[in-house]
Amino acid sequence: MVIGGYKLEDNGVYGLTVSEYESGWSFFLDGDDAQQFRDEWRDAGHCVSTFRDFLIDHEYYTLFQ
Numbered sequence: 001m002v003i004g005g006y007k008l009e010d011n012g013v014y015g016l017t018v019s020e021y022e023s024g025w026s027f028f029l030d031g032d033d034a035q036q037f038r039d040e041w042r043d044a045g046h047c048v049s050t051f052r053d054f055l056i057d058h059e060y061y062t063l064f065q
Contacts, residue, residue, distance in 0.1 A: 015029055015034045016034045018064075027065065
């Protein structure tokens with residue numbers, strides 16, 4: 001799924017990867033961390049204006065390398 005300059009690849013039991021197109025930065029989460037991300041993204045619904053805002057609000061933005 002491509003969301004406003006970011007790519008979210010959810011590979012189910014294997015985890016998920018979020019990539020930022022311009023910088024090429026990304027992070028990978030698996031296990032409970034991946035499930036927490038999924039739950040928070042689902043619960044955020046329409047409460048955030050951008051995917052970037054979601055990443056910043058939930059401190060995932062600091063994981064980019």
